């Protein structure tokens with residue numbers, strides 16, 4: 012007992028735990044407990060709907076960080092056959108915050124790359140909580156180039172709070188490592204699909220996230236800065252992250268509106284952690300369809316289309332006073 | 348008049364998104380150098396290209412000052428001067444983004460944090476872009492990303508080298524993910540530039556951090572820096588919080604980057620024009636050298 016729960020889902024989880032308890036009792040079989048179970052089930056169903064159907068941006072951020080949220084490793088194990096992990100950047104070392112390798116999905120060979128946060132406390136430490144160093148991004152580049160060479164579609168799974176902000180990162184050129192990936196991915200001659208499965212934290216996320224198709228799981232977020240970081244800059248108080256999360260427009264829905272994200276992958280009500288297998292199945296269906304649609308393109312055409320897509324992201328005003336791109340809301344308040 | 352008004356304000360101007368302790372130009376007739384604490388005179392400072400005559404500290408320069416410093420007199424022709432930011436998210440933190448933009452415009456006579464155009468440096472034609480830290484900490488939003496992209500496209504069109512003077516506190520937080528995606532956009536165009544065989548030189552000035560350092564700034568063929576400029580991905584304060592200790596002196600400064608193999612050279616401001624001219628002449632000779640007439644050896 013004592014399942015992990017955020018404050019906003021506390022009362023629901025309490026009821027669920029009570030239900031579990033009653034079910035165990037009901038197994039011994041009085042009619043009274045059976046009808047109690049019935050009632051409670053109905054009550055829970057209602058509450059679940061209320062709790063999760065209109066999540067605030069901050070609640071989504073919380074779900075995206077749920078300790079039981081499925082990780083890159085989970086999705087690889089669930090949807091990739093015969094996975095072969097590839098280690099090392101061939102220059103400095105192997106970064107365990109990033110998993111990279113080859114495998115088959117629905118009969119087609121693919122390359123898969125993703126940040127891995129870790130599932131247990133011990134693994135989280137060993138994986139540096141999914142915060143890569145430069146050698147991680149250089150491993151990514153090496154595997155991406157291999158995918159290009161062998162015409163393998165590339166799938167990247169984003170789940171990081173950001174590149175690791177430490178001294179070793181800076182010494183070994185984290186800026187340059189990320190920049191080189193942004194440039195290389197923009198012209199990689201093989202299809203790329205990226206999915207933010209949990210946290211999409213700034214440049215450290217984008218460093219594996221330039222793609223033909225940019226997708227997000229429903230309860231993931233993608234942001235230029237963590238809500239805590241934003242709150243600390245804006246208000247001098249990182250505990251006001253909830254407000255910052257709303258300001259940043261970091262949800263899948265908002266980012267689809269801004270033209271940054273192309274599609275959203277559904278999660279079960281309450282988040283991927285409530286049914287990792289169902290979520291993996293949804294993800295697989297989407298990935299297979301997206302890749303099927305991309306592999307038919309000639310690689311030259313693919314790269315040109317990807318470039319134009321990236322080239323056109325942004326909202327600004329031209330010298331002629333024309334607004335390019337679509338602002339998210341309140342067009343009447345747009346700067347004159 | 349209180350004595351303090353003679354001294355530069357310790358508080359850096361610009362929005363909170365700037366990372367690190369960027370040192371602003373002191374105002375007043377004389378003031379204490381923000382680096383060595385010695386008295387310096389405005390006039391003298393200006394005559395020395397905004398470099399402290401006592402300690403060699405390189406103060407930030409405006410875009411116009413830099414263009415004047417490195418380009419041949421009268422050669423600069425600006426493009427895209429009217430391109431400007433809008434407020435795509437309706438961002439209202441402690442103050443609305445539109446107000447931040449208004450204030451920056453009023454204070455700088457700029458419409459955005461980067462200025463670009465065509466020019467010549469020591470008689471070689473170039474496309475030059477210069478970021479100006481006074482404008483919202485030269486953070487990169489959609490308009491900055493667009494202007495950097497246009498500068499690279501202009502260089503491809505003119506078949507001449509691209510020179511970018513970088514400075515930035517990082518991403519323009521008020522534009523959210525649109526700001527982050529400018530990293531992808533500017534990096535993609537630099538990839539095109541390279542595939543078109545156009546040389547690209549970037550000069551990193553104090554400070555070049557965050558999204559700009561992790562995109563076009565570090566993708567140049569030749570990466571130069573001014574002395575002691577703060578250059579890095581994460582801000583020093585963030586790193587200190589993460590590792591729980593003070594950073595060593597000189598960490599993330601130009602000299603540190605040179606030692607770690609991230610820079611080609613550190614070039615003092617007084618030598619910048621000539622160094623750029625020499626490099627450009629090597630990479631993109633202006634006209635084919637005529638073959639020597641037979642028998643003659645020069």
Ligand SMILES: [Zn+2]
Pocket residue numbers: 380381382383384385399400401402403404
């Ligand atoms: Zn000084």
